[in-house]
Amino acid sequence: MIHDKENKRVVVKIGSSSLTSSQGELSRRKLEKLINEVVLLKDEGYEVLLVSSGAVAAGYRKLGCLTRPDSLPERQAAASIGQGLLMETYSELFVSHGYIASQILLTRSDLANEERYNNAQNTINVLLERGVIPIVNENDSVTTDELKFGDNDTLSAKVAALVDAHQLIVLSDVDGLYDGDPKSSDSKLIEHVYDITEEIESVAGGSGSSVGTGGMKSKIDAFKIAMASGISAFLGRATVSNIIYDAVHLQARGTYFDPNPESLNLDKKQQWIAFNSGPEGELVLKNSRVGEVIEEEVHIYPADIEAVRGSFEKEAVVRILDEANVEVGLGVVNFSSSMIKQWSDVDSNLKSGNEIAIDKEQFVCHLTTKVSMKL
Ligand SMILES: Nc1ncnc2c1ncn2[C@@H]1O[C@H](COP(=O)(O)OP(=O)(O)O)[C@@H](O)[C@H]1O
Numbered sequence: 093m094i095h096d097k098e099n100k101r102v103v104v105k106i107g108s109s110s111l112t113s114s115q116g117e118l119s120r121r122k123l124e125k126l127i128n129e130v131v132l133l134k135d136e137g138y139e140v141l142l143v144s145s146g147a148v149a150a151g152y153r154k155l156g157c158l159t160r161p162d163s164l165p166e167r168q169a170a171a172s173i174g175q176g177l178l179m180e181t182y183s184e185l186f187v188s189h190g191y192i193a194s195q196i197l198l199t200r201s202d203l204a205n206e207e208r209y210n211n212a213q214n215t216i217n218v219l220l221e222r223g224v225i226p227i228v229n230e231n232d233s234v235t236t237d238e239l240k241f242g243d244n245d246t247l248s249a250k251v252a253a254l255v256d257a258h259q260l261i262v263l264s265d266v267d268g269l270y271d272g273d274p275k276s277s278d279s280k281l282i283e284h285v286y287d288i289t290e291e292i293e294s295v296a297g298g299s300g301s302s303v304g305t306g307g308m309k310s311k312i313d314a315f316k317i318a319m320a321s322g323i324s325a326f327l328g329r330a331t332v333s334n335i336i337y338d339a340v341h342l343q344a345r346g347t348y349f350d351p352n353p354e355s356l357n358l359d360k361k362q363q364w365i366a367f368n369s370g371p372e373g374e375l376v377l378k379n380s381r382v383g384e385v386i387e388e389e390v391h392i393y394p395a396d397i398e399a400v401r402g403s404f405e406k407e408a409v410v411r412i413l414d415e416a417n418v419e420v421g422l423g424v425v426n427f428s429s430s431m432i433k434q435w436s437d438v439d440s441n442l443k444s445g446n447e448i449a450i451d452k453e454q455f456v457c458h459l460t461t462k463v464s465m466k467l
């Protein structure tokens with residue numbers, strides 16, 4: 093389902109430190125401030141989705157822990173308490189303004205499966221089109237470390253891409269991206285980022301609070317996903333008055349991440365492959381073929397392949413590498429790994445008298461996206 097492009101769609105990510113007090117309790121005052129700003133946008137006709145952290149931070153004290161627990165089962169138990177408290181408060185406050193909030197809890201595997209990805213997209217689209225404010229968080233209570241998004245920064249960017257948002261607003265406890273340690277008076281706020289270069293990545297450090305998890309590194313990963321999907325993004329301080337409303341109107345103090353319209357703008361299939369799919373194997377290209385595959389985007393035939401790694405079925409997503417193991421992108425295979433191995437190993441097959449019919453017209457893969465996020 094494609095939403096009405098005239099309807100401005102905004103995804104707002106709110107970090108734990110912006111929703112809870114330093115004593116590990118949900119802060120109703122902080123929530124009220126943010127909800128009032130979301131209501132201003134709703135009243136202007138915007139569709140708004142919140143990606144809200146804070147389940148663990150709002151729940152650990154009630155679980156009987158004095159600080160944010162380190163053990164996974166305790167964090168999951170804390171999230172089970174805190175998520176309920178968060179939703180109770182969000183629902184009550186939005187209802188007092190005449191709006192309905194809904195809860196969507198996701199795990200990485202929900203988005204790694206294309207059918208479930210499309211299903212999540214359809215559900216959220218219905219909610220947004222009907223004026224509901226979906227509140228998304230990771231399904232912390234059941235997600236094991238291997239299945240985690242890791243943090244809500246990248247989750248928010250994946251959700252923004254999923255719903256074709258116009259803007260992603262990330263609110264934190266800092267005014268934006270600084271060119272050094274934000275606590276140092278020598279560091280300056282970077283107001284616009286047009287490209288996430290190595291220099292930008294190098295200034296991003298870890299979290300500065302006792303409840304935040306990703307720090308600036310995971311926010312930069314999130315902005316990469318947003319920019320590659322053609323979505324403008326903003327990073328600013330949650331406590332500044334009217335920050336959400338002003339960021340949407342490009343008036344807020346903070347860092348604006350502006351995607352270049354000429355550069356990458358992945359379609360839905362490419363976005364799913366690049367950010368959510370999870371490759372199941374690898375095709376190593378012969379170096380002599382790499383240039384044409386990248387620049388002219390020609391199909392990949394058995395004779396182009398130096399090695400096949402992993403065991404996968406037809407239609408799996410695979411990483412495409414050169415002989416030095418440098419990734420050139422991702423693609424979807426037309427045949428299983430065993431079939432491609434046999435076909436690409438034709439010389440040794442011939443030598444052993446074990447000739448295998450190759451239809452040279454059958455390409456085995458296509459470079460679907462050069463962007464691949466190792467997130
Ligand atoms: N270059 C930087 N610019 C701004 N903040 C940075 C930078 N490098 C690291 N940080 C840290 O990232 C923190 C925000 O991330 P995090 O603690 O995960 O917050 P949240 O809970 O809002 O997601 C800031 O408070 C700051 O200490």
Ligand SMILES: N[C@@H](CCC(=O)OP(=O)(O)O)C(=O)O
Pocket residue numbers: 106107108109144145146147148149171229230232242243244245303304305306307
């Ligand atoms: N899903 C977790 C939050 C994980 C997370 O990314 O937290 P934060 O760095 O505060 O945005 C929770 O609700 O506690």
